[in-house]
Amino acid sequence: MRSPSGFSAQTLSVLSALCDEPSQWRHGYALARQTGLKSGTLYPILIRLADRGLVEARWQEEPVPGRPRRHLYRLTADGVTAATAALATASLTATPAPPASRSALTPRARRGVAIPGAS
Amino acid sequence: MSPLSRAAARCAMWLVPDERRDWAAALWAEADQVPPGRARLAWRASGVRFVVREARLVARAASALAFAAAAVWLVHVAWPGPASNPATGLNRLTVVTLLPALAVLPLLVRWLFGPVAPGPLARVLRYGTYAAVLVLALAEAVVSPVADNPAAAPLLNPDAPSPVKDGMIATWLNQSVFLFVVAVYVAAVLALTARRPRVAPATVAVGAGTGLLLGAVMYAIFPLGLTSSVTNPLLPGFAAFMLVALAWILLFAAPAFASVVAARRYRGLRHADTAEEVGPEQLRKGRFLQGVAAGFLATAIGALTVAVLGTATVALMPRSGWLLARLYPGRHLTAAAAYLPELTASVRVTHYLLVLAIFPVIGLLIGLGGGEAADTNMPPGGGPPPPGGHEPIPDPSAGIGVAADDADAPLAA
Numbered sequence: 001m002r003s004p005s006g007f008s009a010q011t012l013s014v015l016s017a018l019c020d021e022p023s024q025w026r027h028g029y030a031l032a033r034q035t036g037l038k039s040g041t042l043y044p045i046l047i048r049l050a051d052r053g054l055v056e057a058r059w060q061e062e063p064v065p066g067r068p069r070r071h072l073y074r075l076t077a078d079g080v081t082a083a084t085a086a087l088a089t090a091s092l093t094a095t096p097a098p099p100a101s102r103s104a105l106t107p108r109a110r111r112g113v114a115i116p117g118a119s
Numbered sequence: 120m121s122p123l124s125r126a127a128a129r130c131a132m133w134l135v136p137d138e139r140r141d142w143a144a145a146l147w148a149e150a151d152q153v154p155p156g157r158a159r160l161a162w163r164a165s166g167v168r169f170v171v172r173e174a175r176l177v178a179r180a181a182s183a184l185a186f187a188a189a190a191v192w193l194v195h196v197a198w199p200g201p202a203s204n205p206a207t208g209l210n211r212l213t214v215v216t217l218l219p220a221l222a223v224l225p226l227l228v229r230w231l232f233g234p235v236a237p238g239p240l241a242r243v244l245r246y247g248t249y250a251a252v253l254v255l256a257l258a259e260a261v262v263s264p265v266a267d268n269p270a271a272a273p274l275l276n277p278d279a280p281s282p283v284k285d286g287m288i289a290t291w292l293n294q295s296v297f298l299f300v301v302a303v304y305v306a307a308v309l310a311l312t313a314r315r316p317r318v319a320p321a322t323v324a325v326g327a328g329t330g331l332l333l334g335a336v337m338y339a340i341f342p343l344g345l346t347s348s349v350t351n352p353l354l355p356g357f358a359a360f361m362l363v364a365l366a367w368i369l370l371f372a373a374p375a376f377a378s379v380v381a382a383r384r385y386r387g388l389r390h391a392d393t394a395e396e397v398g399p400e401q402l403r404k405g406r407f408l409q410g411v412a413a414g415f416l417a418t419a420i421g422a423l424t425v426a427v428l429g430t431a432t433v434a435l436m437p438r439s440g441w442l443l444a445r446l447y448p449g450r451h452l453t454a455a456a457a458y459l460p461e462l463t464a465s466v467r468v469t470h471y472l473l474v475l476a477i478f479p480v481i482g483l484l485i486g487l488g489g490g491e492a493a494d495t496n497m498p499p500g501g502g503p504p505p506p507g508g509h510e511p512i513p514d515p516s517a518g519i520g521v522a523a524d525d526a527d528a529p530l531a532a
Contacts, residue, residue, distance in 0.1 A: 028149040032162075040165035043146050044172070047139070057141075070152065071145030 007086050010037055014045050015083035018055065018075045025058070025072035046073055054079035124150065124163075131166070134174040136234060143170060182246065189253045190218050197260035205287060206267040209294045210260045217256055220302045221249065224309055232313035238320050241312035244327055248308040251427045252301055258430035259297075259468075266465035293472070300475050304419060307479075311412050322381040322409040326416025329377040333369055333417060334424020337474075340366050341425065342432050343446070343460075344467020345474060352446055373421060374414035374482035378489025381413030382406045407490040414486020415479055422478035426471040433464040 007015065013035040018026060020034075032042050049055035056076050063069040075083055128147035135143045146166045153159040171177065197214050200207030235241050265271070267290070311318050340362050343350040349359040385406045435442050437457060447460075 027152065028145060029152045029162075038165035039146050039149070039162045040168035040172070043142055043166075043169050047142055057145075059141075059145075067151055068148035070148060071141070 007090075010035070010041055011045050011049070012086060012090050013037065014042065014049070015054075015075075015079075016087055018073065019080070019083050019087065022075045022080045025074050027070050027072060031073065049079065054082050127163075131170045134170055134176065136173065139173045143173070186221070186249065186253075189250075189257075193218065193253065193257055193260065196257055200264055204264050204268055205290055206263040209263060209267070209290065212291075212294060213256055213260065213298060216298050217252075217301065220298075221252065221305060224302070224305050228306060228309040228313055231315075232310050233315040234313065236312055236314050236318070236320070240320050240323050240327075244308060244312050244323060248305060248423070251423050252305055255301070255423075255427045255430055258427070258434040261434040262430060262465045262468050265462060266469065271462055293469070296476070297472050300472070304423060304475070304479075307415065307419065311416065316408070316412075317405065318412045319381070319385055319409055321384050322413045323416065325381045325384070326377050326413035327420050329373045329413075329417040330420025331424055333373040333421030334428070336369055337366055337421060337425035338428040342429055343436075343464040344429060344433065345470035346467055350464070350467060370418070370421075370478065370481060371485060374417040374485040375489050377417040378410035378414035378486040379493045382410035382490045382493035385409045406493060410490020410493055411483065411486040414482045414484075414489055416482070418478040418482025418485075422471075422474045426475050429471055430468050433461070433468050436464065437461050 014031060014037070017031050017034040028039065028042060028046070031037075031046075032039060035042065037045070046055060046057070050057055050073075053076060055073055056079075057071055057073050060070045060072055124147070128144065131143045131147060132140045143166075146169060147163075150159055150162050150166065153162045194214055197210035200210065202208075235245065310316060312323065339351060340354070341350045343352075347363075349362055354362060383406075385402075387402050387405060432442065432446075436446070437443075443457060
């Protein structure tokens with residue numbers, strides 16, 4: 001289900017996680033842990049955000065010996081603007097959800113994690 | 120990374136499209152960072168789901184199964200038959216050449232022109248063309264034993280084509296030309312809907328839409344094979360001349376319209392990944408290509424539509440009382456009485472080969488002119504860009520979010 005911001009609840013949770021420290025490069029697993037999303041949901045979201053130019057990705061330059069290189073992600077300048085606006089819209093329009101629709105909330109929101117930009 | 124995991128990663132990267140390979144590799148590499156045990160297993164299992172979705176494995180498997188089922192059906196219908204009827208050998212030739220060609224052509228076109236263009240339209244046109252060609256082959260396999268039956272030769276007009284009169288060399292040559300033309304159709308549609316030729320989705324839509332309209336009008340006039348006059352028994356005789364004239368006008372007007380509209384509408388393709396800008400020279404060439412592609416598609420799809428619908432109608436005629444009653448309302452045709460119209464229509468169906476062979480050439484020539492004419496009438500640089508900017512190649516996975524019901528349960532980290 002889409003929120004008025006135009007992003008799904010899962011996408012908003014990814015944007016929120018990336019917004020925590022917009023200048024920092026983040027790993028997929030760290031984002032998955034923070035958002036509570038599985039890899040099969042997280043990566044399609046990252047792909048679509050990257051296709052829209054909201055997220056940039058690169059490979060780790062100095063991998064840990066014996067381990068494969070990791071892919072890193074962070075918001076672009078456009079991404080920061082879009083994420084801030086979307087999260088603000090989402091927080092403004094958020095209403096207490098009835099128990100039946102609680103699953104539509106982001107896992108992070110369910111755990112009571114603050115969304116940046118929310119008052 | 121264990122050898123098994125490395126093999127799985129390699130397999131995943133081979134399956135997903137080129138532009139998704141980095142992401143599949145990233146997902147698989149990241150599995151090493153997940154604590155071993157259930158969490159890592161869950162990461163990989165969800166990763167398999169990602170690969171299945173990005174590689175469109177379900178759609179690929181479904182289309183392969185559908186093709187296999189249609190191939191089995193075609194073999195079942197076309198292979199049997201008496202050795203005395205020349206159509207039996209011709210139908211077997213169709214089976215042993217057309218089915219392998221349909222299976223190999225996508226691989227060949229992918230190698231030459233790249234994978235299928237993004238967006239649903241390219242896939243719909245490809246699936247539609249395959250379905251049309253298979254139905255045409257099936258209907259042809261049903262109709263040709265009637266038309267080529269040596270026992271029916273004395274009933275035919277002296278100028279009607281028949282293996283008995285024309286000889287087997289001419290008959291085999293005729294069938295070989297038919298198969299070659301069908302293979303060219305499939306190859307052309309596959310190439311125009313591939314990524315490298317950069318045919319815009321709007322061009323495919325205009326060309327295919329105009330082609331369907333042309334085919335529908337042609338079918339309404341010539342549903343029971345092609346002759347110099349109307350073959351639709353439902354149409355009034357006095358309108359026959361005007362309708363035939365309309366069909367000929369449409370044959371030339373449809374590709375001209377499609378090519379001019381496609382060329383004028385084109386403002387350049389901008390790929391989401393590269394965001395490359397389109398220069399005036401590139402725009403001019405692109406516009407010309409869109410005009411040619413739309414002109415060709417309009418007539419090729421039109422010819423394929425009328426050939427498929429017409430041949431299928433004739434194939435169904437003796438088997439469907441409902442169809443016979445629709446074609447000849449108010450007349451109670453016994454099986455014996457229905458045989459002559461069926462035989463006549465079966466012979467006339469062979470003339471659709473002319474339509475299949477000539478229409479696309481006309482469309483191509485008109486498209487060449489249309490693309491050039493549309494470009495010379497446009498202001499330098501193609502005029503102002505459209506309100507939304509250049510036409511993007513649509514994202515196959517349009518939409519930014521994943522639907523709530525499509526999401527996984529939270530990861531137990």
